[in-house]
Amino acid sequence: MNFSNEQRDAVYEAIHNRRDIRRFLSTPLDETAIKRILLAGHHAPSVGFMQPWDFILVSSDSIKNELAAAADKERRALAIHFAAEGRDSKFLSLKVEGLREAPLTVCITCDPTRGGDHVLGRNSIPETDILSVACAIQNMWLAAYAEGIAMGWVSFYKKADVRRILNIPPHIDPTALLSFGYTDEYPDQPLLEKAGWAKRNSFDSLLHYDTWNNKDGSR
Template sequence: MPMSGLPDLPGALEELLLWRRDVRHFRNDPLDDALVDDLLRIAQLAPSVGNAQPWRYVRIRSTDLRVALATHADEQVRAAGDRYADSRLRGRYDVLKLHGLRQAPEIVAVFCDEAGPRGRRLGAATVPEALCYSVVLSIHTLWLAARARGIGLGWVSIVQPDHIAKLLGVPRSWRFVALLCLGQAEGEDDVPELQRRGWQARVPWRENVSVL
């Protein structure tokens, strides 16, 4: 279908990217199963090296597993905080909310199947990390699709990958990539929370671009 007939598509996409914030504060209203299925379907429209589609999504429905994941994340939050010797920096760290595993209605773990036969290693023989990069693209596609439907997403990275893989009992060839929280956000904001709380501001985009 030609794209030229769509109204202000570039502007709408930029606005969507602007509002794609990492969400840590969730309402616990349940999400409709059909909506979650649709989001996961769209996530798998992402490009992948060799068309390998190496992403593996695991929905966490067990209450015991949710509690175990949240407890583990809390332990890692405390351990990470102990690395900050500067009292002012530690004070700013302590007020940050780094996950919503207890509040979010949907928890999804995402893995990369590094040994799957799909794609026949095309493009991954020289850059094997490209398989995991493909998984990250799928997560970003899910993020945008969720935001377009008014659903917030939070990426919980303050966990130990091996612990998560063992806890969930996934195949050994699956490499942990992300633990995601999905749900309605408690509030809306187009400014990253870490920027609002004085942790790290956005830098001018040109600082991240070089010309050779």
């Protein structure tokens, strides 16, 4: 662990500039880069080293279309929640997935049974299995950025739909659908911020010193 300043800066550049992408070109992906991205996922930390993930690589157009239809059904069903605030049509105007366009979708799953009944550390906080999968996803996102490949995280779906479409056993959690592809639109701000839907919270407002809500950081 002895990074040069350039190497350190590259890590922060990936962290700060990585974006969630929903528009993709049909250009085929570099398979060796995809393997490196998947391997980056597999090298994520995991509770008790349980490595609860599997990766289903979907490139079939017909299966991608089925996943996109499931996501679209969920997107339309969720619009109702924004109706009271008068934001349903704005919500429906947002593009929330690029499953049809992206050359590759990876369904990353979580097997809560992996590692047996008593995975070290997971007895206290059961959702640490899913948190481990989230670490794998972030590794993949940053690796994809370094490879010049865009990634989008899609969570608009009913798990039962994705289990049926991808033939996933009932005890396995389909944690996320990750779209991969090249893009010619890599924004410098989150797309939801660009669309005026949400903005980044002020960093200072999130800092507490010693105890919750103590805002005085002077020592």
